[in-house]
Each structure stands twice: as C-alpha cells, then as structure tokens.
Amino acid sequence: MSAMMWMLPPLLLPQLWAMPTFYDKNMKKEVSAYKGIGEMCQNNSECQSDCCVTNSANPQKFCTSQTVFLECVPWRKPNGFLCEENTECHSNCCIRTSNSPDTFCSSKTIFMQCISWRKAEGDLCQHHFECWSLCCLPLSENSPSHCTKRTGLLALCLPV
Incomplete structure (x- = not known):
C-alpha cells in the first residue's frame, strides 16, 4: 500500500478495498468498474457514489454525488414547467395556474400550501x-x- 492510502480517512479505506476493479489490456493498468460523477448510468450500483439520477429536464440518468445526508436527489422541474405530479416539481406543487386544464410547477403559499387557480x-x-x-x-x-x-x-x- 502506498503512503497516500494511509493518509485517507479511516471510513474511506473500506470503501476503496471493496471497489471492484478489472485489468484493462490496452492500457495495461487496473481500472475501476464503477462509473464516475457525470457518466451515464441506469442504476445506483453502477456509480462510485452509489447515486444514479436525472440531473436536468433530459430523462437520461447520470452518476451524481450524494447530499450531506447521503441521499440521491434527482433534478426537479422549476416553477413554470408543465407537470403531472407534485413530485416532479422542486416546490413539490403541481397545480392549475390558469383557465387552461394544464398543470404547472408553482410555488407554495407562505403557509406551505398548494392552492390551485x-x-x-x-x-x-x-x-x-x-x-x-x-x-x-x-x-x-x-x-x-x-x-x-x-x-x-x-x-x-x-x-x-
């Protein structure tokens, strides 16, 4: 083990030892089987961060870092975007905002309520x-x- 490994925090060492690796014949070096932040993925288990979520309006998922609470939080639509469910919106509020039957992400009231038009x-x-x-x-x-x-x-x- 290199001297740098001994400088890593003790909680990180078990994660490094458990990381699967494979030998790349073309590059003649050991390569991690996990994907890094920003790489496309389909499941959490593919990512080093164990976090595979959408990070924009694009439905494609990417490896992203976890929050300080170790949660994987996907991108959510800002106010004004078309929506069908509250969970699609950053505000968690998907309502009618006009005479139109369409629903849009909207902010909540000061009492944290979603009040439809x-x-x-x-x-x-x-x-x-x-x-x-x-x-x-x-x-x-x-x-x-x-x-x-x-x-x-x-x-x-x-x-x-």
Missing part, C-alpha cells in the same frame, strides 16, 4: 371546487351553473 365570480362552472367561492350554482332554473358568492349569515352556498 380557481374561477372568478360569474364564470361558468360544473363543480363547486372550480370556484374561488367554492360555490357553483345555476343563476336560474334553466341556466348553466356559474361561480357565485356565498350567501346568508353562515356564508353558505345557497341559491338566491
């Missing part, structure tokens, strides 16, 4: 949850439903 009073609706007032009622017996104000002493969703 809702329709304003007077807009056509089909369900209570579509409206800011949470009240979707027809204006008359034969008219389509619209978002309306809550009414009464207890602010209920009651027909006028």
